Amino acid sequence: MRPPKKFHEGTSNRLAALLEQAVDLAEYRRIQSVLMRSRNNMDAASIAALTGLGVNTVRILHSRFLREGEACLLSRRGKRKQDVESQPKSGATAKDERSPARVEALPPDANENIRTGPECNKTKTTVGMTVTLRDVAARAGVSHTTVSLALRNSPTLPAKTCDRIRRHAEALGYRPDPRMHELMDAMRARRINRRPDTLAYLIAYPDRETWKKDQSLFRYYEGVRAQANACGYQLEIFWLYEPGMTDRRLGEIIRNRGIDGVIIAPLPRSQLLFQDFPWHYFSAVELGYSLAKPRLCRACHNHFLSMQRLVNRLHARGYRNIGLAMEEGQDTRVLHLWRGAFSAAADLLPGKRRIPMLVPETWKREYLEAWLKKYRPDVVISVGMEVCRWLAADRIHKKDTPDFATADLLSAMGDTTGIDQNSQQIGVAAVDLLISLMRTNARGIPAVPRIVMVEGEFVQGTTMHVEKLTPFNHPAAARAVR
Template identity: 30%
Template sequence: MKSRVSMRDIAREANVSVMTVSLALRNSPRVKQQTGERVRAVAKQMGFTPDPALRALISYRNLKSTQKFRGSIAYINNTPEPNLTQTSPLHSQIFSGATERGESLGYMIREFWMHEEGLKSQRASQILLSRGIQGLVLGPQTRAHSEIEMDWQHFSVVQLGFSLEAPRFHLIFTDIFAVVARIFQELANYGYRRIGLVLQKDQDERVQNRYSGAYLAMQNKLPKRLKRIPVFSESQAKEKIGLWYDKYKPDAIIGGPELFQHLQAVRELKTPEDIGYACPFYLKRVEGMAHADGRQDEVGRKSMEILSSLIERNERGIPDSRIIHLLEPSWTPGSTLRRVGSPVSLAS
């Protein structure tokens, strides 16, 4: 029996957030007309029909209770680029999920840019307090070993990602180790035997080497007769990726689109005929790309749930010991892979 098409399915197909799908299907004025029409067209094409039982339950809940406004949250953008929640696929997906869940909990969330000209840490704290901000969501940092200074004792705080080195707050993010492990397993199921990992400069360091750590752990599960391929990092210079390919002859690659496309160009490789490919940090939809979905909108939702509980318990400042919440990724096959042989058995 074919499973019911969900709003998450429509969101993936239309390359928008689940919240945007929900609003578009209700003809909300908060969604641009062009976007709304496109989302509704995708929903119709996919055969989406609302679940009557779920709709009745939502209506009942809305009648029984209306969530009162409980406070304001700031999404901290500590990068040189302003308006990341609008321009960056990573930040916009997280922010969309956080906004959706925040509204249901009674919180309003707004982006706060830490690199405004002349803005110092003490002044930033004063501005946030003057705006009645109770909690902070620290967005992912663009550099490894980042630090942020602020008068933390006034705020409940959660951080997203591993690149913030100090201070250390309760953390929510995608399980990067599980991302690579899942892709490696899927490639082995397709019969790929020489699986390589290519990374952008600084990318592995920003997640405390979870990409390479998972890759090496999965390599150790391969049958001993199969060759182990070292990680290629862009710090070795992008021009050397062709030499790396010539030496190790991977039959499938895990890595970011830019570096992989460069390899395709310099060695004239086609997917999936010449080489298989899967992306471990899928943010912007590319038709047919096999990928792991880090569920960034869900990261945003969970961040608001945890932050709300901290505010309710009046837990502010830097925690004595932090809790790390990791979300399991999902897997989507694509036309960048093909079955090349019998599945490779990995040691348990």
């Protein structure tokens, strides 16, 4: 077996530097060319150890680069052949004697020229033209590094400069290489001797630890933390109500820590907070709808669809007298989507008796008992633990207690029928959305916020009938007999 070849320190440093600065297709090709030039000094395992890439990835880069070099050579030779054929025949014509099948056997200098030439460092457009970052830089009169920063909306450049360079790029037909994000993600995930970038998780509960006792809130956090770690970031919690803390001071602390992305956890209720927070420094994503202003990009549950799905399931089981009872604040924090979806379902489902919704400002058990006595629903839909507990207690003493289903299923409710909102997946979606904003340097309050919704799942429990109701087993029939 041939012993591994040694590598030169200077070459390895240059290789590592190029990998760190890779921003577009041209830089990606430069990485490949350095890898090819380095094969006389180091083996694939040594390159992998230096770059943080896998050995297989290094080998794939080698083989892919050879294929692209061959295609580039054939393209150039075909173009030269067309030029020669279009010229009048007079005397001897220049002819390339080398065979395309011998591309890999060309002299090292020739191979290097082919791989690193401007025709290989290109982006294809719909009209067949090729454009690189350096082409855009020459057109705009700036360096290719400035072009890269401008196309990523870097805050280090004036907005007018970014707009001008983007117009030049569009005029030339420049298109970025989507594979670069995959390469940079792989490099970030494989770095060992490096402190990971940090994302800020903002908490605005009056007590530092209270939110962890709420199952939904904690599942949001678990999803955010797991996805941040999977993407090469670490998550750090910042509490708004630290002694002497203000919105602006919190923002400055996060900025001075070098953190670019923040996630705002759900608030105790829908309210105005973070009004003096310096949003223009950060890419920001909100969990849910509880932050009244400003309107940020958000990841949330699809409340409207879940309520309609729950009502449809109850209707399919034979329930016709379906009631909705919840505290007004629970509906307000989701922009009244609960009530809107319930009303829409009541209008669309045939044979369903319309029961007025019970949505008081504050919960009292007397309100619920009076409402049940007056309208006698077969099943009650609610959010939160109060109605679930009250009906469970009544079921012990009263035989005509209606069935129950929740639009937000929590583990503390036991074997209850309802909708699992997939809170952990909402946290995952929030991190994915935030990273997409950070990659494009989309900072501040967006003119048009993006919303990513996660669907819930219906879970059958013991608080409603599993089989379809008939005149013989319907709760209303049982009450009539009694």
